[in-house]
Amino acid sequence: xxxxxxxxxxxxxxxxxxxxxxxxxxxxxxxxxxxxxxxxxxxxxxxxxxxxxxxxxxxxxxxxxxxxxxxxxxxxxxxxxxxxxxxxxxxxxxxxxxxxx
Amino acid sequence: xxxxxxxxxxxxxxxxxxxxxxxxxxxxxxxxxxxxxxxxxxxxxxxxxxxxxxxxxxxxxxxxxxxxxxxxxxxxxxxxxxxxxxxxxxxxxxxxxxxxxxxxxxxxxxxxxxxxxxxxxxxxxxxxxxxxxxxxxxxxxxxxxxxxxxxxxxxxxxxxxxxxxxxxxxxxxxxxxxxxxxxxxxxxxxxxxxxxxxxxxxxxxxxxxxxxxxxxxxxxxxxxxxxxxxxxxxxxxxxxxxxxxxxxxxxxxxxxxxxxxxxxxxxxxxxxxxxxxxxxxxxxxxxxxxxxxxxxxxxxxxxxxxxxxxxxxxxxxxxxxxxxxxxxxxxxxxxxxxxxxxxxxxxxxxxxxxxxxxxxxxxxxxxxxxxxxxxxxxxxxxxxxxxxxxxxxxxxxxxxxxxxxxxxxxxxxxxxxxxxxxxxxxxxxxxxxxxxxxxxxxxxxxxxxxxxxxxxxxxxxxxxxxxxxxxxxxxxxxxxxxxxxxxxxxxxxxxxxxxxxxxxxxxxxxxxxxxxxxxxxxxxxxxxxxxxxxxxxxxxxxxxxxxxxxxxxxxxxxxxxxxx
Amino acid sequence: xxxxxxxxxxxxxxxxxxxxxxxxxxxxxxxxxxxxxxxxxxxxxxxxxxxxxxxxxxxxxxxxxxxxxxxxxxxxxxxxxxxxxxxxxxxxxxxxxxxxxxxxxxxxxxxxxxxx
Numbered sequence: 001x002x003x004x005x006x007x008x009x010x011x012x013x014x015x016x017x018x019x020x021x022x023x024x025x026x027x028x029x030x031x032x033x034x035x036x037x038x039x040x041x042x043x044x045x046x047x048x049x050x051x052x053x054x055x056x057x058x059x060x061x062x063x064x065x066x067x068x069x070x071x072x073x074x075x076x077x078x079x080x081x082x083x084x085x086x087x088x089x090x091x092x093x094x095x096x097x098x099x100x101x
Numbered sequence: 102x103x104x105x106x107x108x109x110x111x112x113x114x115x116x117x118x119x120x121x122x123x124x125x126x127x128x129x130x131x132x133x134x135x136x137x138x139x140x141x142x143x144x145x146x147x148x149x150x151x152x153x154x155x156x157x158x159x160x161x162x163x164x165x166x167x168x169x170x171x172x173x174x175x176x177x178x179x180x181x182x183x184x185x186x187x188x189x190x191x192x193x194x195x196x197x198x199x200x201x202x203x204x205x206x207x208x209x210x211x212x213x214x215x216x217x218x219x220x221x222x223x224x225x226x227x228x229x230x231x232x233x234x235x236x237x238x239x240x241x242x243x244x245x246x247x248x249x250x251x252x253x254x255x256x257x258x259x260x261x262x263x264x265x266x267x268x269x270x271x272x273x274x275x276x277x278x279x280x281x282x283x284x285x286x287x288x289x290x291x292x293x294x295x296x297x298x299x300x301x302x303x304x305x306x307x308x309x310x311x312x313x314x315x316x317x318x319x320x321x322x323x324x325x326x327x328x329x330x331x332x333x334x335x336x337x338x339x340x341x342x343x344x345x346x347x348x349x350x351x352x353x354x355x356x357x358x359x360x361x362x363x364x365x366x367x368x369x370x371x372x373x374x375x376x377x378x379x380x381x382x383x384x385x386x387x388x389x390x391x392x393x394x395x396x397x398x399x400x401x402x403x404x405x406x407x408x409x410x411x412x413x414x415x416x417x418x419x420x421x422x423x424x425x426x427x428x429x430x431x432x433x434x435x436x437x438x439x440x441x442x443x444x445x446x447x448x449x450x451x452x453x454x455x456x457x458x459x460x461x462x463x464x465x466x467x468x469x470x471x472x473x474x475x476x477x478x479x480x481x482x483x484x485x486x487x488x489x490x491x492x493x494x495x496x497x498x499x500x501x502x503x504x505x506x507x508x509x510x511x512x513x514x515x516x517x518x519x520x521x522x523x524x525x526x527x528x529x530x531x532x533x534x535x536x537x538x539x540x541x542x543x544x545x546x547x548x549x550x551x552x553x554x555x556x557x558x559x560x561x562x563x564x565x566x567x568x569x570x571x572x573x574x575x576x577x578x579x580x581x582x583x584x585x586x587x588x589x590x591x592x593x594x595x596x597x598x599x600x601x602x603x604x605x606x607x608x609x610x611x612x613x614x615x616x617x618x619x620x621x622x623x624x625x626x627x628x629x630x631x632x633x634x635x636x637x638x639x640x641x642x643x644x645x646x647x648x649x650x651x652x653x654x655x656x657x658x659x660x661x662x663x664x665x
Numbered sequence: 666x667x668x669x670x671x672x673x674x675x676x677x678x679x680x681x682x683x684x685x686x687x688x689x690x691x692x693x694x695x696x697x698x699x700x701x702x703x704x705x706x707x708x709x710x711x712x713x714x715x716x717x718x719x720x721x722x723x724x725x726x727x728x729x730x731x732x733x734x735x736x737x738x739x740x741x742x743x744x745x746x747x748x749x750x751x752x753x754x755x756x757x758x759x760x761x762x763x764x765x766x767x768x769x770x771x772x773x774x775x776x777x778x779x780x781x
Contacts, residue, residue, distance in 0.1 A: 056304040056423070060349030063397065067348040072402075091423075092353065092372040093393045114727045116694035123690075124682055156726075158719050185726075209675060209729040212682065 003029040011039035015079075016065075019050040022058040030061050034068060044069050049080035054088050066097060077101060106223060107131040109150040111141035111167060112185060113159040117208070121154065121185075124212055130219075138162025142170045150180070152222055154206070157186040157197065165200040172201035179229035181222035257285070257311035260318045264289045268486055271298065274455045274475040284422045284474040285314050289325040292525060292542040294483050295361055297325045297334065300420040300476050301354040301395070302373060313352055313396070316341050327522045328542055331358040331367055332405035335395070339403045342396030351396040355388070355420050358407070361483025362543060363634050366418060369407040371395055375438065376420040377445055381413055385445060388418070409575045411568060412480040419445065419454070424472030428462050436465050451479070488539070500530040502598050509591040515553060516585050521545055524592060531596055533603045533661030540642040541605075544657055547635040548609040549590065554578055556613030556653070557588035588612040602662035608654060615652035670765070671772050675732025680780065691777045694731050695770060698724065702763060705743070709755050717755060718747025724762075736765045 002019045003026060016033045018026065034044065044065060048054070066074045077099040081089060089100055108130045112118040115136075122132045133148055135141035139162040141155065153171060157164040168182055184202045186193070197205065203225070204218055265288045266273060273286050283303030290296055299321060303313050317338055324334045335356060342352060353372030360366070370376060372394035378386040392404055412418075421441070428436040444461045448454045455475055462473065506527070510520050525542055528534050534541060554560045558581045564574040593608040640646050645658035680687050701724040708717035725740035739762045746754055 056302070056353065057349075060304045060351065063351070064349040072399075091374060091390045093390060096393055097397070114723050115697045116690060116727045117730050119686075119690055119693050120679070120682070120730055123686060127682065158722050208726045209732070212678075 003033050005033040005037065007037065007039050007041065012041055013043040013045060014039070014041040015045040015047055017047045017050070021053045021055075022048070022051045022061075023053065023055045024057040026058070027061060031064070034065055043075040043077070045077045045079050047079045048082070048085050051082070051085055054085050056092075059088075059092055059094065062094070062098065075099075105129050105131050106152055106219075107133065107148060107150040108219070109133045109135065109141060109144055109148070109153045111135040111138065111153065111159065111164065112156040113137055114156070117156075117185075117210075121210060124210070124215065125219075128216065128219075138164060138167030138170075141167045142174070145171045145180075146174055151226060152219065153180060153182045154185055155182055155202075157184055157193070165196055168197075168200040168202060177233060179226050181226055183218060183222065253311040257314050260285070260311075260314050264318075264322060265296065265488075268296070270296075270479045270481045270486060272455065272477040274459070274473060276473045278472050282424065282472060283311075283314070284424070285318070286474065286476055287318055287321045288478075289322050290486075290488050291325055291358075292328045292538055293360075293362075293546055294488060294539045294543065296357075296359040296478075297321065297331060298357040298359065298476070298478050299354055300373065300422065300474065301352045302422050302474070303352045304350050313342060313346055313350065316345060317352060317395070328525045328546075329522055330519050331356060331369065331407065333519055335369055335405045336400065336403060339395045339398065340400045343399060346396050351394040353390075353394040353423075355390075356407075357418060357420075357478060359412075359478060359480070361481065361486070362638055364412055364414070364480060365409055366412045366480070367407045367409050368418075369405065374421060374423050374426050376418060377442070378410060378412070379417040379419060379445060379448075381416055383446065385442060386410070388420075406579060409571055411571060414480055414482065417451065417477055417479045420476040420478075422472075422474035424474065425458070425462070428466050428472070430466050436462060440465065451477075500532050501596065502531070502603060503596065505593075505595045507591065507593045509589050511589045512557075512585045512587050515557065515588070515590065516582060520590075520592070521549060524594075528594070528605070531603070531605070533663075534605060534659065537659055537661070541659065544639050544642050545607070547639050548607075548655060548657070551635060551655075552590045552609050552611035552613070553582075556611030556615070557590060558582065558585065559613060599660070602660070604661075605659040606656065607658070608656045610649075610654040613653065615649075615654075670733065670735055670768050671776075672732035672734055675730075676776065679732065687780055688777050690731075691773050694727060695773060697727065698766060698770075701727075702766065705759055705762065708747075709752070709759060712752060714747045714750040714752055716747075717752065718744050721747055733765075733769045736762065736769055739765055 003016060004019075005014060005016045007014050014034060014037065016030070018030070022030075046062065046065070062076070062078070066076050068074075069076050078089065078094075079101050081100055086100070089095065089098075094100070108125055110118060110121050110125070110132060112121065112134070113136050118134050118136070122134050125132045133144050133150055135144050137159045141153070142162070144150075145153065153168075155164045155168055159167075164184065164186075168184075171180065171182065181203045182201055183204045183206050184197045185206050185208070186197070194205075203222060206215060206218060265271070266286055268288065268290070271288055275284060275286065285299075285301045285303070287299040287301070288296060301314070301317060320338045320341055321334060324337060329337075338354075351372075355368065355370040355373045355376050358367040366378075368376065368388045369392065370388055370390040371392035372390050375390070376388035378388060380386065388408070391406070391408070398404075426436055426438060426441060430436075440461065441458070444458050445454075448457055454477060458475060459473070508520065508524070510518070514520075521542070524545060525538075528541060528545075529538060555562065558578065560574065560578060560581065562574075564577070565571050588611070590609065590611045593606075593610075595606040595608075597604055597606075639655075639657065643657040644660050646655070647657075648655050679690065683690050701720055704720040705717065705724070708714075708720055721740045721743035725737050725744060728734075728737035728740055739758060743755065743758045743762065746752060746758065
């Protein structure tokens with residue numbers, strides 16, 4: 001598991017890449033990815049292209065990000081979700097809270 | 102400066118011993134001396150020095166053996182050991198290291214080198230002591246934490262397994278690890294005799310899960326006992342969890358509302374894997390998650406819509422936690438839905454289902470499964486179930502015996518308020534009615550939904566033909582209820598004493614058009630007609646039942662005798 | 666003679682370390698050396714290579730600490746002979762050790778008198 005983050009040139013969008021298993025082990029790293037940055041982005045993208053697995057604590061972490069990004073007004077997009085990840089997000093009906101692509 | 106280090110010198114040459122001990126004493130150390138290995142080991146055990154300088158070749162017991170014994174006696178504590186030898190061969194070097202030597206000092210002794218080595222070893226010793234201290238601290242913290250988790254588990258265990266899980270129509274399987282993982286099972290009889298059942302799965306485990314489980318269970322049991330509807334209970338559970346749990350902690354759950362009399366089940370699934378309805382003809386109907394888990398949405402965004410299914414005697418519902426589907430094998434595959442439904446389909450004997458699932462998981466994974474929560478609820482004849490007494494039935498003081506009250510609930514109230522708990526609470530204060538609580542609740546509930554759905558909202562029960570019509574009916578019901586802006590349902594309650602005991606007269610009227618009395622509208626009790634059951638029940642349970650000529654008003658009566 | 670009987674620099678530093686106990690150290694060394702020589706002769710008599718090696722090793726250590734380099738180097742040769750279990754050179758070497766020790770003893774005695 002490895003988490004990297006990069007800001008768009010104008011600092012408006014932060015993209016967080018999650019590689020491997022996205023579970024409780026990623027807790028601190030994932031938080032650091034959006035809390036320890038200089039810019040204050042308006043939009044967030046969580047890139048799940050290389051995420052192999054996602055458990056309920058990962059769902060909790062996504063909710064924390066959403067909360068950080070403004071709760072109901074947050075703009076958080078979950079990008080490049082593969083079949084398994086999409087399935088887990090669908091069971092939890094997270095499409096009601098996030099843009100899923 | 103703290104206490105000086107104590108250094109043990111083991112050296113058989115008296116001149117070297119004298120020289121070394123003089124150097125170290127002058128440097129401020131406390132010095133112990135031994136002339137051979139055996140003396141050194143004895144002195145070590147008595148005095149527990151902090152550091153040892155050991156000659157390799159000594160009579161009686163050589164330095165290598167003495168070093169081994171000292172290291173063993175020191176245990177986890179680091180006692181640095183410096184061999185006093187001018188090493189001439191790699192073989193000897195290997196022996197020193199093997200015996201536990203940490204460093205070497207060659208003859209002739211050089212005071213500066215000696216001091217540097219002792220300082221380095223003292224640092225190493227302090228480092229090791231700190232590590233041990235921290236390790237012990239962590240171990241104590243961990244023990245403390247484990248103990249808290251044990252307590253949490255015990256509490257959670259009680260909370261998660263109370264209620265009516267032992268009812269004859271409920272079967273469940275829960276591994277200890279799944280319990281600890283925050284899976285919980287709740288079941289309770291409703292005052293009307295039906296049942297509420299919930300399978301929940303908290304994010305996180307141990308303490309956080311137990312913390313969420315308690316208010317959840319409390320709301321579930323208290324509101325079910327008071328006669329609240331499933332939607333109300335779900336709303337309250339969601340609101341309570343949202344209020345108390347930190348963001349990111351939530352509860353995936355499926356809740357069932359079983360009505361034995363009407364042979365119906367209502368299903369709400371938020372975030373759990375598909376549940377399954379097992380029809381008598383072998384058909385499998387999935388009960389997918391339609392909602393976000395409990396504890397995420399704010400009260401006004403929460404959705405309590407559920408799906409309603411008719412359920413024949415002997416038909417079953419199976420619910421499961423994600424641990425079942427996520428059971429992995431050596432190839433990193435998950436057990437998954439397909440394998441699970443295959444087991445469901447091939448099940449012949451209902452009592453064997455869990456055993457078959459367990460076997461399939463064990464075959465798949467190659468070892469015993471430990472993250473499994475399964476629940477099976479069957480439709481049975483409600484009368485066959487042993488139901489615990491309602492609180493109100495357990496007796497108490499003499500209640501009011503002669504009174505009258507009228508309640509009119511108007512559109513705005515009807516949209517979001519369930520009047521039944523309020524009415525029940527009042528009626529259960531009457532001594533003679535307590536033992537009739539179940540029947541009374543059912544009658545009240547039937548009359549209320551009849552007045553609301555057919556009277557106020559004008560829904561046609563003919564819509565309910567067949568399973569799809571059924572769902573459509575309830576969708577339409579919810580839609581109309583949301584938009585309701587006029588109409589009322591009125592309850593008149595009259596309790597009066599009689600010669601034998603007492604009588605309740607309950608009149609329900611509504612703003613609807615009514616129906617033509619005399620036409621057998623509610624008469625049909627055919628197997629596939631789901632609509633007539635409600636009114637037939639009322640006739641059966643009440644001591645007397647009559648409709649006004651315009652069909653807008655219904656009056657039921659219950660009688661009781663004093664010594665009942 | 667390529668090597669000196671006594672290393673005066675070592676003795677100077679010993680004096681500095683030992684202070685008033687310096688004569689005791691010298692005495693201790695001389696007494697102990699007699700014992701080492703006895704052990705060497707005994708090992709030769711018994712043709713015991715291991716005992717020879719041990720005694721020579723110990724003696725070598727104290728000689729180097731006490732600033733008697735020639736004696737230390739003779740002991741080292743004896744230790745090697747013991748290690749290789751070739752005791753044919755041992756009688757000759759032991760005789761050399763005894764001769765050298767006799768010189769060292771005289772030098773230490775006078776050193777002791779000077780610093781008594």
